[in-house]
Amino acid sequence: MNKKQKRWRNRIVLALVIFIVVYAVEELGVLGAIFGAPGDLYASFALFLIPYLIAGYDVLQKAWRNIRHGQAFDESFLMTVATIGAFAMVFFPEAEPHMAEGAAVMLFYQVGELFQSYAVGQSRKSISDMMDIAPDYANIEQDGQLVEVDPDEVQVGDIIVVKPGERVPIDGVITEGVSQLDTAALTGESIPRHVEPGADVISGCINMTGMLHIRTTKPFGESTVSRILELVENASEKKARTENFITRFARWYTPIVTGAAVLLAVIPPLLGMGAWSDWILRGLTFLVVSCPCALVISVPLSFFGGIGGASKLGILVKGSNYLELLSKVDTVVFDKTGTLTNGTFNVVAIHPEAGVDPDYVLSNAAYAEAFSDHPIAVSVRQAYSGEIDQARIRDVKEESGHGVSAHVDEHVVMVGNDKLMAEHGARWHECDLTGTILHVTVDGRYIGHIVIADVVKDDAEQTIRDLHAAGVTKCVMLTGDRRDVAEAVGGKLGLDEVHAQLLPADKVSAVERLLGFERGDAKLAFVGDGINDAPVLTRADVGIAMGAMGSDAAIEAADVVLMDDKPSKIARAIRIARKTMRIVWQNIVFALAVKIAILLLAAIGVANMWLAVFGDVGVAIIAILNAMRAMRVKGV
CATH class of the missing domain: 3.40.1110.10 (Calcium-transporting ATPase, cytoplasmic domain N)
Known part of the structure; x- marks a missing residue:
């Protein structure tokens, strides 16, 4: 936990302790003995107001700020109206007191919010830890001494020195030195890579053994480490269709249920169908249940977890929209050279x-x-x-x-x-x-x-088997190589179709023809090296760049970038995408089903405020816990 979360937690714990003490005092009849009736009711009001304000003052501030800016209909507004309404029931002494429920709703809502903040933080941390590859400095030699400078100050063609244990700050070519490079942060591959003079190295790798002199080939802003960090940071901007639907749904859903709660509280008593206090309480309960935070939080968190989990394996997905498309892939088209070979x-x-x-x-x-x-x-x-x-x-x-x-x-x-x-x-x-x-x-x-x-690559044959096992119905290879060579490779790997002697334009035509065979929501993925296959990567539903360490063309053209040259990562990427989508829909169905059931019970007066708390906070916590499963990709 960070300092902000710790202060938040301590505030909630303090409020919870006060709440328990006040609740015990009330239930033991102490207030009645001291203040009598109806004084005990007003004493209860004042005492429960203390933990309520300690726990929820920031929610009240946010609700007021949003109302002033014309953005009233969010979960802060719903919680504020429902809990203030519960306290306002003090004006209906004939009704049961509901100050305890009002304070409890705010307390448990804040517990859920804290838990959500922690879950999002863990998901972000899983990405930032794995992608902790941004160097703070670069070493250059001046007058026989090593001087640390900002990587942005290093020009293309300058010689930088990387000592054992340091990260390579900028892409370049080794001019002097022999060493082992740890590329795990980029590729997910634990085996070190041997390098010597003449070898290309990319930023983000850790130099393990010998000192290296490297001639830079790119400015820091265009080096691999900068491009990857930019890609990861921008991934959250490209939302999946499901995620956009939930955002639009919440935008319409919240004012509709608020209006329904008002009507539920006002119309029946006006028609003489019961006491005002009963119907107002039903309306307030309806408001608490209706808060859409389980959906609004758990769905983006699921996608974020899937992207973070994939990045641990060296699979960079540019956005949740591509993760959603990847889950629907039933045709995978491969370039041959550099991809399967x-x-x-x-x-x-x-x-x-x-x-x-x-x-x-x-x-x-x-x-x-x-x-x-x-x-x-x-x-x-x-x-x-x-x-x-x-x-x-x-x-x-x-x-x-x-x-x-x-x-x-x-x-x-x-x-x-x-x-x-x-x-x-x-x-x-x-x-x-x-x-x-x-x-x-x-x-x-x-x-x-x-x-x-x-x-042929060592894992190419296993890749095709894994893809077929994952439900991919057609694996196709396109190549400019001779037909006999292509068919020999295709036969060895178990490919469904092989098309040889193709020019780059022919590959685009072949992909367009295959796209014409796709039915329903099924999608086609093209896998290439990202340099000469950029037109085809762009044309496919999902473009996957293979072995793209340092390849600008791959990072630009592809939707999914595999940071090493192992085609077996493709099947894992598809399985991660499908697992993520399963979790997303589990959360959507579960949250809506529980909320609709409790909303109906609240409307007919069966559900009380405590059940409403479960319908909101409980469902949100369960959905968040489920969403966090998307980050676990070890056995995928």
Whole structure:
């Protein structure tokens, strides 16, 4: 609890103690013995007024302030009118005294408000603790000394120093140092990430071991940490349709029930249907029950809890409207490269000819590709464990789209596709594996081939199974890759549809066609890397950006941002969204059902003020407790 909540709590405890003492004194007949009748009634009025004012003076102030500003119809107004009305029953001595009920209503209303404040604070804390990634300073080196400066003062291209235990304040590239980075606050991933010179690092990560020198690539205001904090802070502004409905409902509901309570208190006695005191008490009870705080508080709190719970797992949802849409997703469309696959080429197989050592095939290919920056060439060099002596290489010729040739130790080495082989009259043969095939010849003799492929992510297959288990009826992959490669990936993962050899515009058309098949409230989600898939992310009902650490395009275009590259988070995000919506509707149905029942009982005179207290405060507390379940995502 913060200091304000503690003062609030202490005030309520004091009022509660006084209330219990006064109530005991009244029930034991002490007031009657001292003051007689009707003096005991006025003494009771004065004594119960003390805990009432201690507990509720701020509610009375708020109600008066709102009335002056023309915004009367809120829960403060309802509580004020109902409780003052209960005390005003002193003017009807023939009726039972209701000062105790008036004080109790205010007391328990304040207990409920305090509990609600605590619940909202806990929900906000779960986000702020997880997102406690905003650095207070950045270290720069001046005259051989480290100086702490405001991160806003650091320019793009400046070198900052991050010591072990400190957070990386600004996005950049490591120029010096080797370390482990804790990315848990951003990704929910507990395993540290190894970094060394040349590695990109993003703000918000914690440097764990060695000192790092980082050249900044963005100003602080545009770095990952700033963008994420802005995203989280703005999430509450984008309300779900259900949340907006509750807000509009309360706006109309409150004046209607206030008017109904007035009519209930006035019309029947005017028609001679009973004593004024009875009907006024029914009207006051009706007012207490009608307070919509259970709905007005628990529904936004449920959404806020769902967003906070998701953020603990490194899933950032831009608003409760997207959480609601996500709960209705029945079709998930994936980009392939970087989403279901790692997006980097790897040597997956080496097939030498008979009598040839596989290392001989790989070493010749690595030497021939020594000077190329093509991703395929890089993957070949990474697979080769030896050092490449560039002095052994000369006369390198790149043949665009076909491959490369080079002299290595006076031998002519050719590495490339079947077109290169055919062009130079070399003998070669096909491979059964799916991927990019690099044929290798030495002095015109075919020595074998290397298979290079974009490797499927470890959890991609499980992702599709989890999505189907979660009720997603169709998982589709769109890719610009070759059809045979796409179908091989689709078959391995168990996808329902695969569409290959698509340009970016074709992907938008494919998504629009799939959207045309959606029926009722069903929604379509597109999952991409957030950079070249921005048009499709925007077109889908829900755009989900994968592996978006530091990607401005992802944070801008997507509705849901996954802070690591694990597609398995998608099924968890959908389950969190559905759990949140279940909680929202549980609260709506429960609160309305109880209130309608007690309102009817109050109208016919069966419900007393104590039942009204439960109908308001009790229902609110139960709904808030239920809403807080949305924050628990451990087993989701």
